[in-house]
Amino acid sequence: MRVRIRAAAATALAAVAFLPGCSVAGNASSSDEITLVVGYQSKTINTVTAGTLLRSLGYLERRLGPKYRVEWQDYDTGAPITAKMVAGKIDIGSMGDYPLLINASRTQAAETARTALVSVTGYNLRGGLNMVVVAPGSHATTLADLKGGKVSASVGSAGHGTLVQALRRAGVDGVETVNQQPPVGASALQAGDVAAYAQFVAWPGLLVFKGQARLLYDGSALGVPTFHGVVVRRAYAKERPEVVRAFLGAQIDATRYLHEHPLEAAEAVAKATGLPAEVVYLYNGPNGIATFDVTLKPRLVEALRNDVPYLASIGGDFKPVEVSRFADDSFLRAVYGSSYAADVAATANPARITGADPACGVPVGDPGTAGELWVSGTTTRPAATPTCLLRQIRDLGGTYRAAYVPDAATGTRWFADKAVWVRDPARDAASRFLPFTTTAGAEEYVSGHGAARVVDFRTALKEA
Known part of the structure; x- marks a missing residue:
């Protein structure tokens, strides 16, 4: 199968290059204050424990103290975060699994830019974080119905990776991928310029909630784990290990807060992003599409390793990735505590729906029906x-x-x-x-x- 990409992948990936106009990350803004630059994606709500929610709670600033100033930089996708990490202008970033691979490939060539995957924000073991939607009035009911049509996707993103895998598995050829940022693609779908829209959390859920789209393909049908994670420049981690420890400790705190206060967390993220709280809660609430757990689970690392061929499929001069070197949980183990091994092995969503059903008069138990x-x-x-x-x-x-x-x-x-x-x-x-x-x-x-x-x-x- 060959998926044609318009606005060539090379154009899409040109973003992963030097971006001027930003102060050098990690440098002191004065003799008494050190700046930490964090790249995140506010609307990619599977990363909120390392971005939007973490920022709103102030946990990181509290752990670092007045000696540090945290500069938060918000992006729609992971590509510009990687670009600035290559240039040494972002110290810590969060992004999806396919962008993580690109990050590893782009940064490993230079010792000063090399990164490490140090934690996970959220995951779905079946792949449900990525979806393909069509216009409400579309006659398409399967991926095969997209043959000969155009699909909007952000080339190199987790949503694009799922699309490529799903089309290949379904044996569907002749689909043209139009490389667009999520907001642009959403507009293209509404205007009828594309037949479908393949994106990552929370864009598909948002469009469906607003009545602007219908779900065509649920990424869970792939049965392949997908996740978002946190990357750190190794040179920065070596220079300031206390900052990395503070960040991971704060992420753990934010994850705990999300589990204990799911509605409040959804409202906070909604306020910061402009997303409807109902959409945030779909993904981040109890039994949500995203399971929030910071540990680097072997199944997720193995899924990342299996995704490596994707780099060759989208073009561009990508170097092979040694996932075993890239994924490094030594930083996380240092701050996590004695339960790390047990929590790495666990895959049940710690945020579950519980209580008694008022209509049927029975306790709620099975997450498969709750x-x-x-x-x-x-x-x-x-x-x-x-x-x-x-x-x-x-x-x-x-x-x-x-x-x-x-x-x-x-x-x-x-x-x-x-x-x-x-x-x-x-x-x-x-x-x-x-x-x-x-x-x-x-x-x-x-x-x-x-x-x-x-x-x-x-x-x-x-x-x-």
Whole structure:
């Protein structure tokens, strides 16, 4: 399979070059103050524990004290962060898995620029952080329907990597990738200039929430782990190890805060980014699409190693990456504590939906069926199954902020009113209605269950 890339990959990756006009990172702004430059992506909400949320909480500044000044630089993608790390103008950065590979490839040539992957922000073991959406009125229901069309993606991004893998696995050729930044691509989709839009968290969820797109492909269908992580310039870490320790300690604190105060964290990120809190909570809330855990898990490192061939597929003069050298958890182990080994081995989302379902009168347990209803303000209700959640919505008369359900096949958390619902009369009453993120997923289930039928959301509410 060959995916054609317009506005050539070389143009997209030219951003990974020297960028002037910025003070040298790590330098003292005065004789008494040292500047730490952190590159982050505010709207890439899978990185909030190393960016948006961390910044709003002030944990890093508190740990560093008055001797340091933290300069936060915000970008839409990881490419410009890598560019400035190569130039020595960003000390610590966070980005997705494919941009991390590019970061490793671009920085390893120079000793002063070489970086290390030191922690993870959030991950999804099935790949659900990246998705492909189409316009609401599109007739496309599978990736095959995009053949001969154009897809907007940020070349070199995690969303683009998922698109390449998904098209290859589906055996779909003849798709033209239009290299665009996420906001530009969103506009192109609405204008009808592209047939689809392949991006990373939280862009697909945002467009669907606003009614500007429909989910065509859930990255979880790949079954390949995807994650975002933190990189540090090794030269900087050697010069100022206390800063790296402070950053990782602060990231751990921010991760704990997100787990303990998920609604407050979602509201804080929403305020800082302009994203709807309901969209932030879709990804970062309990049982969210993103699992927040700073440890460098072997499954994630192995997934990164398996992604290395992607560098050759997008063109550009990329040097091979030695992932075993790039991934270095020695910095994290130094500050984490005695539970590191156990937490590395754990993959269950530590932020889970718990409590008693008020509609079905049973405790909420299985994350594969548990949902959540955000009633208003900071009031949420747990749901044991999607059917029980439908009953809660009906009892409320349809007035609520957001309702979340897990895809019946992949477990991807999704908006209940944007899901594709299936009624299966062969199942018991409390689990008769099944949500899917995509039409393809729902139709696959129906094809294997004789009496099952796709129904719209209103019908599901009425019959639940």
